[in-house]
Amino acid sequence: xxxxxxxxxxxxxxxxxxxxxxxxxxxxxxxxxxxxxxxxxxxxxxxxxxxxxxxxxxxxxxxxxxxxxxxxxxxxxxxxxxxxxxxxxxxxxxxxxxxxxxxxxxxxxxxxxxxxxxxxxxxxxxxxxxxxxxxxxxxxxxxxxxxxxxxxxxxxxxxxxxxxxxxxxxxxxxxxxxxxxxxxxxxxxxxxxxxxxxxxxxxxxxxxxxxxxxxxxxxxxxxxxxxxxxxxxxxxxxxxxxxxxxxxxxxxxxxxxxxxxxxxxxxxxxxxxxxxxxxxxxxxxxxxxxxxxx
Numbered sequence: 001x002x003x004x005x006x007x008x009x010x011x012x013x014x015x016x017x018x019x020x021x022x023x024x025x026x027x028x029x030x031x032x033x034x035x036x037x038x039x040x041x042x043x044x045x046x047x048x049x050x051x052x053x054x055x056x057x058x059x060x061x062x063x064x065x066x067x068x069x070x071x072x073x074x075x076x077x078x079x080x081x082x083x084x085x086x087x088x089x090x091x092x093x094x095x096x097x098x099x100x101x102x103x104x105x106x107x108x109x110x111x112x113x114x115x116x117x118x119x120x121x122x123x124x125x126x127x128x129x130x131x132x133x134x135x136x137x138x139x140x141x142x143x144x145x146x147x148x149x150x151x152x153x154x155x156x157x158x159x160x161x162x163x164x165x166x167x168x169x170x171x172x173x174x175x176x177x178x179x180x181x182x183x184x185x186x187x188x189x190x191x192x193x194x195x196x197x198x199x200x201x202x203x204x205x206x207x208x209x210x211x212x213x214x215x216x217x218x219x220x221x222x223x224x225x226x227x228x229x230x231x232x233x234x235x236x237x238x239x240x241x242x243x244x245x246x247x248x249x250x251x252x253x254x255x256x257x258x259x260x261x262x263x264x265x266x267x268x269x270x271x272x273x274x275x276x277x278x279x280x281x282x283x284x285x286x287x288x289x290x291x292x293x294x
Contacts, residue, residue, distance in 0.1 A: 038282035041238075041267040045136075048234045052138025052157070052227055057105055059083050061156030062139060063199055068148040069253055076193055077112070077150055079103060087114065087121060088194040096194035101126065108133065110143055132250040134243050137227050137236060142243035146252050151240050154199035158228045162188040163276040165198035169291035171284055179212040184284055186291055188226070201225050203235045207262060222261030231272045238266040 039047065059081050066075040076088040088098045099121055101114035109130050116125035128145035135141060142151045171184040187204040191197065203226045208217040226235035236242075237260060244251075244258040260266040265283040272279060278290035 039269050041265070044234055044236075044267045044269050047269070048137055048227060051229050051234075054135035054138050056108055056133075056135070059103075059105060060139060061200075062152055063154040063193070063202075064143075064150035065153050066148045066150040067255075074194075075148070081156070085112065089121065090194050097121070098195065110140070112145070131252070132247045134239075134246045136239065136242065137225060137234070141225075141236075141239050142247075144243075144247060144251050149243070149251055149253075149255065151243065152225055153193075153202055153223055155201035155225060158201050158226070160228050161200070163293060165189045166191060167276070168294055169279045170294050171279075171281065171291035172288040174285045174288065176209065181210050183208040183210070183217075184281075184291070186279055186281065190223070192223070201227075203237075205237065205262070207264075220261055220263075222266070224266075228272075232269070233272065234267075234269050236267045237261055241266075 060079055061081045062079050064077045064079070066077055068075050073089050073091065076086075078086040078088065080086075083102055083104065085101050085103050086098050087101060088096065090096050099114065101112060103110060103112045105111075110133065111129045112126060114120065114122055114126035116123060128147055130143045130145055133140055133143045139152065139155055139157060142149070144150065167188040169186045169188075171186065174182040174184070176182050185206045187206075188202070189198045189200060190202050190204045191199065192204070193199055203224050205222050205224070207220045209220075210217045222237035224235050224237035224239065226233050228234075240255075241258050241260045244255055268281055268283045270279060270281040270283075270286070273290060277293045279293075280286045280290045284291075
C-alpha cells in the first residue's frame with residue numbers, strides 16, 4: 001500500500017465544507033487482555049502541553065493552509081522566524097505562485113501585510129489581523145482573520161528530523177474483527193504543497209480497512225503535525241475539528257460540519273527506533289511490531 005498525496009487534498013481534509021463519508025466503526029478500540037493501554041487524546045494533549053508550553057507574541061516558523069472568503073483556491077501562508085511570510089497558491093489552471101509579505105505577532109494578535117500592485121494576488125494590498133488564535137502543540141495551531149481560516153500543517157520547531165523527507169513507514173496489518181483487517185501508512189515531512197518543498201513538522205496517515213466480501217478497501221487519509229522529544233513523538237490530525245469547536249461563533253464564515261478524518265485515533269503518540277528506521281505508534285497495535293521505513 002502506498003500513501004497517495006495530492007496538493008489539493010490538503011484543504012479537503014483540513015477545512016471541510018461538507019460531511020465526510022460515513023465511516024465503518026471498529027467493534028472496539030480496547031486493547032487485548034494484558035496489553036498496555038495507549039494514551040488517550042486528552043493524555044497526549046496534556047503531555048504535549050507540559051513538554052512544549054505555548055509562548056504567545058513571538059515570531060515563528062510554520063505553514064498554514066487557508067480557506068479564504070469568496071475563493072475556491074488553495075491558499076498557503078508560510079510564516080518565517082524573521083517576520084516575513086510567503087503566500088503560495090495554485091490557480092484553476094494548476095499554476096503555482098508565491099508572493100512575499102510580512103507579519104507581526106503582538107498583543108495576542110497576528111497581523112498580516114502585503115503590498116498592493118496589479119500583479120499581486122491582492123491588488124489593493126493585504127492588511128488583516130487575527131480575530132481568534134488557537135494554541136495547541138506548543139504553537140499557533142490555527143487562526144482566523146475577517147477573511148480566512150488558517151490551519152497549521154507544518155512547523156520548524158522539531159530539533160530532530162526524520163531520516164529523510166517523505167519518510168514513509170508501513171505498519172503491520174491489524175485484525176480489526178474476524179471479517180476485516182486494517183493497514184496503515186505513516187509519512188513524515190510530506191511535500192503536498194505548491195512547489196513541493198518538504199513541509200517540516202508535518203505528518204500524513206493513510207488507513208485502508210479491508211472487509212471480507214468487499215472488492216475495495218475503505219480508505220481514509222489525514223494530514224497533521226507532530227512534535228518530537230528525544231525519541232518520542234506526538235501527532236494530531238484533529239486541528240480543524242478542534243478549531244471549529246474552540247472558535248465557535250468567532251469565525252468569519254461557516255465551515256459546515258467539520259469532522260476529524262479517522263474514526264479511531266486522531267491524536268497519537270509513539271517513538272522512533274533503530275535510528276529512525278522504525279516507528280512505533282502506541283495506538284496502532286505496537287505488540288504486532290513497529291512500522292518500518294520503506
